[in-house]
Amino acid sequence: xxVSSLDSGTVKDEEDQQQxxxxxxxxxxxxxxxxxxxxxxxxxxxxxxxxxxxLVKSPSxxxxxxxxxxxxxxxxxxxxxxxxxxxxxxNQIKVEAELSTPSRSWSFRNAYAGVLGVAERIEExxxxxxxxxxxxxxxxxxxxxSNRISYTVKLPKPTLADVSHVTWVAEDRGVLMLAxxxxxxVHSLSATFVLPEGWTVExxxxxxxxxxxxxxxxxxxxxxxxxxxxxSSTTVQGMPLDIVFSGNWPFKERDALDRATxxxxxxxxxxxxxxxxxxxxxxxPLPITEPISDPKTSWKAETRGSTxxxxxxxxxxxxxxxxxxxxxxxHEVLHLWVPNSLKLEGDYDWFFEGFTLYTALxxxxxxxxxxxxxxxxxxGRVYDQYRAHPxxxxxxxxxxxxxxxxxxxxxxxxMLVAFLYDLMIRKESGGRRxxxxxxxxxxxxxxTDGADGNEAIISVLGSTPVSRSFIKxxxxxxxxxxxxxxxxxxxxxVLFTGKGSQLRVEGxxxxxxKQLLRSLGYQD
Numbered sequence: 001x002x003v004s005s006l007d008s009g010t011v012k013d014e015e016d017q018q019q020x021x022x023x024x025x026x027x028x029x030x031x032x033x034x035x036x037x038x039x040x041x042x043x044x045x046x047x048x049x050x051x052x053x054x055l056v057k058s059p060s061x062x063x064x065x066x067x068x069x070x071x072x073x074x075x076x077x078x079x080x081x082x083x084x085x086x087x088x089x090x091n092q093i094k095v096e097a098e099l100s101t102p103s104r105s106w107s108f109r110n111a112y113a114g115v116l117g118v119a120e121r122i123e124e125x126x127x128x129x130x131x132x133x134x135x136x137x138x139x140x141x142x143x144x145x146s147n148r149i150s151y152t153v154k155l156p157k158p159t160l161a162d163v164s165h166v167t168w169v170a171e172d173r174g175v176l177m178l179a180x181x182x183x184x185x186v187h188s189l190s191a192t193f194v195l196p197e198g199w200t201v202e203x204x205x206x207x208x209x210x211x212x213x214x215x216x217x218x219x220x221x222x223x224x225x226x227x228x229x230x231x232s233s234t235t236v237q238g239m240p241l242d243i244v245f246s247g248n249w250p251f252k253e254r255d256a257l258d259r260a261t262x263x264x265x266x267x268x269x270x271x272x273x274x275x276x277x278x279x280x281x282x283x284x285p286l287p288i289t290e291p292i293s294d295p296k297t298s299w300k301a302e303t304r305g306s307t308x309x310x311x312x313x314x315x316x317x318x319x320x321x322x323x324x325x326x327x328x329x330x331h332e333v334l335h336l337w338v339p340n341s342l343k344l345e346g347d348y349d350w351f352f353e354g355f356t357l358y359t360a361l362x363x364x365x366x367x368x369x370x371x372x373x374x375x376x377x378x379x380g381r382v383y384d385q386y387r388a389h390p391x392x393x394x395x396x397x398x399x400x401x402x403x404x405x406x407x408x409x410x411x412x413x414x415m416l417v418a419f420l421y422d423l424m425i426r427k428e429s430g431g432r433r434x435x436x437x438x439x440x441x442x443x444x445x446x447x448t449d450g451a452d453g454n455e456a457i458i459s460v461l462g463s464t465p466v467s468r469s470f471i472k473x474x475x476x477x478x479x480x481x482x483x484x485x486x487x488x489x490x491x492x493x494v495l496f497t498g499k500g501s502q503l504r505v506e507g508x509x510x511x512x513x514k515q516l517l518r519s520l521g522y523q524d
Contacts, residue, residue, distance in 0.1 A: 081186050082212075085176065086194035087225070090169045093153040095181060097189075102145035104130075106183040108138035113165040113302075114403040118180045125151040153181055158287050163311060164300040170287035172199075173226030173246045175309055178218040189215050191223075198227050202244040204280040204306040220305030220340075224282045232257045236264040240278035247285040247314070251321040256283065259322060263329040266363055270436055271337050273443035277306045279336055281329075286311040301328065303335035326369045330360035339453070342442065348453035349402050350395035350475060354414010358422070359435070361415075365521050372521040376492075376503040379419055383483055384500045386412040395475045396454055416481045417474045421461065423490045423516070428466050431519050491517055 086094040110119035119138025126132065128148035135141045158168040167177045182189075190212040193201050203223045205213045215221045230245045232253050241264060243257050260281055268274060286300060298316035302309050310328060318324045339352040361378055364370045370378070389408055393401075395417065398409045422435040441460045448456075458475065462468035473479045484494045487503070491513035495502040505522060506513075514524060 081189040082192075083182065083186070083189050084192045084194060085181065087169065087174075087196065087199075090171070090174070091155055093155060093167070093169075093176075093181065094150070095153060096150040097148070097182070097186065099147040099149070099186065102147040103185055104142050104145045106140045106149060106185060108183055109180055110138040111403075112180060114407075115162045115165050118166055121154045121156070121180075123152050123154055125149065149183070157289060159290065160288055160292070160297060160300070163287060164302040164309060168287060169225070170289075172228075173224075173284055173287070175282065175284070176223040176225060177304065178215065178221040178223075179304075182218050186218055189218060191215055193223070193225065195225055199225055200227075200229050201225050202229055202231060202242065202280065202282070204242075204278045217305065222280075222282075222304050222307040222309060224280075224284070224309075226284075234261060236261050237268055237274070239264060239268070239275045241281070242278065243281045243283065245283050249283070249321075251325070255322050256281075256325055259326045260329050260333065262367060263326065263333045263363065266366065267334055267337055270359075270363075270439050271443045272440045273337060273341060275306070275336055275341065279306050279308070279333075281308040281310065281333075283310050283312065286313045288313075299328065301332050303332045303340065305340060306336065308332045308336070323369050326367060327360075327364055330363040330367075330369075331356060334360060334363075338439070338442070342447070342453075343449040344447065344451055344453035344456055346453040347396070347399040347402070348457055349399035349407075349410045350414040350417075351453075351457045353410050354395070354412075354416075355418040355435070357411060357415040358418035359439070362422075362436070372523065375521060376505075379416070380494070380501040380503045382412055382415055383481075383494070383503075386416060386481065387501075391480045392478055394478045397478070399454075413481060416483070420474070420481070420486060421467070421470060422520075424470055425467060426516055426519055427490065427512075428464065431515060434519070 081100050082098040084096045086096075088094070106125075108119040108122050110117065112118055117137070122138065125134070125140050126149070127142050127146040130142040130144040130146045132140050132142045132149075153167070155167065155169050158166075158170060162168075165177075166180050168174055169176075178191075190208070191205075192212050195201070201213075201223055202225075203213060203221070205215050205221055205223070207213050213223075224244050224246070226246050228246070230253065232243045232245070234241050234257055241257075241260065243253070243260060245253055245256075264279070292313065292315075297313065298318070299310060299312045301311065308329075310332065334356050335352070338356060339348070342352075361370075361375060365372065365375050386409070389406075389412065391409060391413060393409075395410070395414060398405075398407075398413070402410050418435060425433050425435060425437075438460050441463075442457070447460075458471050461475075462471040474481070483501075483503070487493055488506070491506050491509045492503055493506055495504055505517060505524075509517070509524075518524070
């Protein structure tokens with residue numbers, strides 16, 4: 001989404017989507033079937049009573065019997081899907097899967113983050129010992145069950161619309177996203193990659209001694225592949241971090257690692273929550289061959305699971321690379337916490353995108369990457385973009401239809417509402433609380449896993465009568481944001497000029513308003 005470019009000073013829409021889904025568990029079902037099967041075998045020999053009675057009389061035999069049952073059940077319960085992903089040319093991937101549970105139907109994701117027709121790339125589907133038919137796009141059926149399936153995935157040239165959301169391979173590098181490569185029925189797996197000579201793999205998924213990667217949640221798994229991949233690693237207060245580089249860059253790799261480290265430290269302090277898995281940031285050239293008409297399209301990014309994929313236009317011509325990377329990190333790295341570490345359900349994009357944008361802006365200010373003047377200027381530019389869009393729905397409704405429309409208001413209005421909420425909570429609490437405190441509340445353990453995201457977030461943000469009324473007005477209802485009317489109560493106003501809206505601090509401030517604005521970074 002929109003993060004202010006330090007070169008142009010503009011806020012641009014960046015398509016990033018964190019669409020996480022709960023993984024389904026089949027282990028219990030497999031184990032139950034195994035136990036029933038074992039019981040059937042015992043009964044079929046018609047000596048089960050005599051046999052078990054003798055076991056009761058023999059402690060050593062009973063121990064052996066229990067050991068064998070545990071061994072058998074454990075073996076079945078830990079059966080795993082095994083997948084081999086092969087790349088022979090940049091236009092096609094071959095997938096071979098050995099499934100722990102036989103099936104007669106397989107479904108592939110057909111849409112992701114506004115990218116449609118993803119399953120149309122699946123071709124040449126075959127299953128062992130059975131004929132398979134295509135029932136619909138991404139839907140395959142066979143008359144007999146099978147636990148072996150193979151198919152190819154054709155890879156068209158990546159475009160600006162899809163490059164940050166789906167699997168792509170271009171020249172000597174690529175990004176593989178298992179969410180669009182594997183059937184939805186595959187919920188955990190071990191993966192092997194067969195790649196061209198000289199290519200390597202980097203991922204946040206752990207790699208075993210046998211060279212296979214263990215993947216607990218395929219829909220969140222991302223693998224960077226390519227030639228001459230380079231990696232810088234560190235530990236940020238107990239949280240492992242890798243940055244994987246592909247291509248040549250005008251900045252020092254240790255500088256990128258240092259900036260990412262500072263941002264992660266900030267967000268650990270913000271949330272009080274230490275990320276459990278290793279985080280990976282991939283920095284690679286934007287693999288677009290088509291002409292880029294919009295000069296503001298300098299990068300694309302997505303944070304999925306524990307991986308941030310940052311694709312930068314090699315011709316962007318950034319003047320201040322370290323600052324630009326920091327600004328990008330302030331937004332994308334926060335997604336490792338929100339929503340990716342929150343186990344909430346539903347469409348609450350207004351918070352994990354809009355509020356994330358504002359929190360990223362505050363973080364850039366706190367880190368000294370921007371000053372208070374640029375902080376207000378960025379909000380002014382966002383306000384201009386917001387006013388250019390009709391605002392007829394609530395933020396919750398906008399979140400539900402984000403990928404069916406431009407989705408801009410989720411970001412723009414969400415960011416402005418976060419700004420006003422921050423002002424409101426600072427004033428109401430006499431400076432004792434800010435929006436930042438709500439993030440620590442989110443990770444305090446009070447939220448139930450699987451809870452409705454909107455209800456959970458609103459319960460945290462609307463903890464007082466004043467804040468509850470605010471959230472009802474600007475999040476649950478379709479109230480327009482009018483900064484010209486609201487800001488005077490906080491010692492600010494909007495000046496409308498030919499160059500756009502300018503947020504400014506009023507000259508005559510009482511002591512309370514001065515204290516409020518100073519807490520934001522204002523220096524009088």
